[in-house]
Amino acid sequence: MNRYISLFLAFVSIIAALPLPVQAAPRAKKSNVILFIADGAGFATFSAAADYQTGSPTGLPYMSKPWKLYSCSTYSIDGDYDPDEMWSSFKKQMGNATDSAAAATAINAGVKTDNGSLGLDDDQEWLETFAEMAAKKGYTCGSVTSVQVAHATPGGVAGHADSRREGSRIFEQSLKSGALSVLIGCGHPEYDRQGNPVVGDSLSRNSQLATRNSSDDYYFSADGKKHFLEFNVFGPSKRQWEKIQNGELPEGWEFIEAREDFQRIANDPGEAPKKLLGIARSHVSFTYDDRNKERQVIPTVPTLAEASLAALNVLNQNRKGFYLMIEGGAVDTCNHNNNLPGMLLEMREFNAAVAAVCDWVEKNSSWEETLIIITSDHDTGALWSPNADKSGSLFEKIQFNGKGSLPTYKYFTANHTNQLVPVYARGKNVELFEKCIRGTDPFFGKLWNYDGRYIDNTDFIQVMTYVMGL
Numbered sequence: 001m002n003r004y005i006s007l008f009l010a011f012v013s014i015i016a017a018l019p020l021p022v023q024a025a026p027r028a029k030k031s032n033v034i035l036f037i038a039d040g041a042g043f044a045t046f047s048a049a050a051d052y053q054t055g056s057p058t059g060l061p062y063m064s065k066p067w068k069l070y071s072c073s074t075y076s077i078d079g080d081y082d083p084d085e086m087w088s089s090f091k092k093q094m095g096n097a098t099d100s101a102a103a104a105t106a107i108n109a110g111v112k113t114d115n116g117s118l119g120l121d122d123d124q125e126w127l128e129t130f131a132e133m134a135a136k137k138g139y140t141c142g143s144v145t146s147v148q149v150a151h152a153t154p155g156g157v158a159g160h161a162d163s164r165r166e167g168s169r170i171f172e173q174s175l176k177s178g179a180l181s182v183l184i185g186c187g188h189p190e191y192d193r194q195g196n197p198v199v200g201d202s203l204s205r206n207s208q209l210a211t212r213n214s215s216d217d218y219y220f221s222a223d224g225k226k227h228f229l230e231f232n233v234f235g236p237s238k239r240q241w242e243k244i245q246n247g248e249l250p251e252g253w254e255f256i257e258a259r260e261d262f263q264r265i266a267n268d269p270g271e272a273p274k275k276l277l278g279i280a281r282s283h284v285s286f287t288y289d290d291r292n293k294e295r296q297v298i299p300t301v302p303t304l305a306e307a308s309l310a311a312l313n314v315l316n317q318n319r320k321g322f323y324l325m326i327e328g329g330a331v332d333t334c335n336h337n338n339n340l341p342g343m344l345l346e347m348r349e350f351n352a353a354v355a356a357v358c359d360w361v362e363k364n365s366s367w368e369e370t371l372i373i374i375t376s377d378h379d380t381g382a383l384w385s386p387n388a389d390k391s392g393s394l395f396e397k398i399q400f401n402g403k404g405s406l407p408t409y410k411y412f413t414a415n416h417t418n419q420l421v422p423v424y425a426r427g428k429n430v431e432l433f434e435k436c437i438r439g440t441d442p443f444f445g446k447l448w449n450y451d452g453r454y455i456d457n458t459d460f461i462q463v464m465t466y467v468m469g470l
């Protein structure tokens with residue numbers, strides 16, 4: 001007999017033998033799913049960050065037991081993943097890559113769609129997302145990102161649009177659909193990408209993302225300076241921002257923007273509102289985003305860890321459980337820019353959020369009721385050794401140089417790739433990943449020291465819906 005079945009039967013007979021407690025209230029067991037996405041982070045990115053932080057490319061806590069390691073194919077709707085073909089030439093990895101919107105749709109709705117589409121299939125049909133299903137069944141759901149609040153990855157949690165650039169529409173959907181109780185990110189119109197208040201029209205010149213709605217989008221601060229409002233295509237629109245400022249949010253939502261308010265809610269569950277909209281005081285991300293200078297954390301915005309803990313304290317008020325997606329969004333930006341030191345900083349912030357959330361789970365929940373998944377939506381940058389793409393060292397791995405030292409590396413593209421990405425998982429029903437295995441990539445497995453087995457990005461929803469009994 002199956003070991004679990006016999007254990008279960010033994011358990012049933014013990015329970016049956018016990019006297020029933022009088023008026024025992026049936027205690028509904030909670031189910032929580034926390035999904036971390038380091039945007040644009042393949043095995044090389046995760047490993048480089050681990051080595052830089054710990055001195056071992058597998059040195060982070062979630063990279064060893066009891067955590068499970070699988071991998072995941074992320075190919076676009078027009079592509080596939082064939083291990084033999086994949087490693088037949090160096091160039092193959094560059095083809096058939098997904099974008100973040102199609103990947104977010106695959107992860108949240110279980111369907112591959114056209115690149116650029118969110119929550120719609122390739123016939124533009126509306127797809128129900130995991131958060132929408134979970135909310136209908138009484139779970140609370142939320143999304144936290146270190147980039148703009150309605151960017152593709154957070155937008156995929158409860159957004160539906162044929163273009164990921166319809167940020168204000170996606171923002172509106174996220175706020176009003178009833179599926180979400182937490183929405184945290186950047187895209188603040190009064191602050192520039194370095195987290196400074198916008199003075200004059202400085203931002204227009206240094207942000208390609210900003211669009212100026214009209215010449216009267218400005219206000220004067222107490223010191224008499226003229227401030228322009230700049231509306232980010234992945235954030236609230238002018239009309240939406242006015243409503244937020246006037247307190248005209250859908251019922252139950254509370255708006256915060258100051259780092260102290262994120263910290264207040266992160267530190268004290270008693271401070272948590274029913275629903276939380278947090279727009280951090282930065283136009284683009286939690287980190288200073290200037291390609292020509294060293295990337296640094298903006299001190300006036302929350303850390304990803306603080307934002308995540310605030311989200312957890314809001315969502316955890318629900319007795320049934322919750323789903324939270326947490327994105328390290330600017331990892332992808334750095335890999336696109338082939339900025340490895342910047343990527344390491346973004347991954348450090350991401351890993352700090354993972355550590356804080358795991359700590360939260362152990363104090364406030366348990367691994368019996370919470371599943372944590374740490375993965376990526378796709379690889380970006382094709383990060384290998386500088387010797388790669390040469391005969392005799394075609395696929396030579398990035399070389400790790402230990403704690404605090406940059407690896408020896410070369411980016412081979414500024415775009416996304418079709419490489420498998422890692423999936424680290426721990427907690428409730430984690431064994432279900434075993435049922436989702438699509439194949440094995442022996443070459444990639446050997447390269448990254450795991451068994452090479454992979455699921456597909458459309459499989460996460462199977463595991464997540466099972467955990468929540470949907």
Ligand SMILES: [Zn+2]
Nearest residue numbers: 039040100377
């Ligand atoms: Zn992405």
